[in-house]
Amino acid sequence: MQKGHRLRLVLASTDLAYASPATPATYTVSLKSALTVPTAPGVTTAAAPLPAWVWWLPAAGAVVAAALLLTARRRTTAPAPDPALAGVPLQITGLSKRYARSTDRYAVRDLSFRVEQGQVLGLLGPNGAGKTTTLRMLMGLIRPDEGEIRVFGHAIRPGAPVLSRVGAFVEGAGFLPHLSGRENLELYWRATGRPPEDAHLDEALEIAGLGEALARAVRTYSQGMRQRLAIAQAMLGLPDLLILDEPTNGLDPPQIREMREVMIRYAAGGRTVIVSSHLLAEVEQSCTHLVVMDRGRLVQAGPVRDIIGSGDTLLVGTATPVEEPVAEKVAALPGVASAVRTEDGLLVRLEPGGTPQALVAELVRLDVPVASVGPHRRLEDAFLTLIGGSA
DSSP, rough: TTTOOOOOOOOOOTSSEEEEOOOOOOOOOOSSSOOOOOOOTTTTOEEEOTHHHHHHHHHHHHHHHHHHHHHHHHHHOOOOOGGEEEEEEEEEEEEEEETTTTSSSSSEEEEEEEETTTTTTEEEOOOSSSSSHHHHHTTSOOOOOOOEEEETTOOOOTTTGGGGGEEEEEEEEEEETTTTTTHHHHHHHHTTTTGGGSHHHHHHHHHHHHHHOOOOOOGGOHHHHHHHHHHHHHHOOOEEEEEEETTTTTTHHHHHHHHHHHHHHHHTTOOOEEEEOOOOOHHHHHHHHEEETTTTTTEEEEEHHHTTTTEEEEEEEEOOOOOHHHHHHHHTTTEEEEEESSSSEEEEEEEETTTHHHHHHHHHHHHOOOOEEOOOOHHHHHHHHHHTTTO
């Protein structure tokens, strides 16, 4: 130290240190030199009181935790089962789901439909229609913002016991490639914690039709065989409601036909299948009922034969191709819900009250070269008409 400088040494101790000695101890601090400094051995400091927050913070935390617990219980309490719907596999009422961090953009909005036992229902819609979001809410993976889903009369919530009656194949299944098909299924079922006798493994495998391939390692399977194994996994326990999202992705025509037969065989036992697919021709052959969605909303629901052959959709044949401005004029006519150009003319969907006679009169007034008018008979035509050609 230089002459004239002052040094002040302050020692303090506390019992709030990270690691205090096990027994009381006295420490002496001294300078390691011939320098001497004045000391004040009689000076002591009073113990500082604990801050007020040490006392009120735990109490406040307990109050907040109790409030959160009560609120969570209130949110997760499911409505009572509806006995009137005990035999109905699925009823969706007023279902809505907004996009994250949005108050006015909806992935699904005000969706309602009902599915009965023994039906194979096709869920159709262009990309972004809300099909997968609907299926994820149905399986309890995400919560709806509004509305409710009931499966056999029970409201769906994450972890709802009634979900044990639902089997699902969504966005592919993962298998251990070194294990056989049967070993993969047995391992999956053990992971559910349910009794082995409830798996009905042989019945599910018979429906899936994998035969001797079950004894082979999954890495040797073709894409079609992997898809059928995934369907068999969803069928374990023979759930009363089976949900399949794009089950024919990556399959060739013979494999698609086999998948169709699997779905039909499964529903033949009185169970219900819901399948989402873009293959309209395949849906037309395998499904008994349809739900058509567009931009998150229901467009039409009913039996396939009614939607394909509904009297409100007409195929207008023309002598020459119809230009887009003319199609727009036809779509704006009174009594017309939509009009879409095709290779042979127009697909026109009438509003309630619209008649073919009035339509033909308007087409003649617009100088459309009408060659024929009749109901259409293809699902693809009906689908394009229902969604206004936005697929």
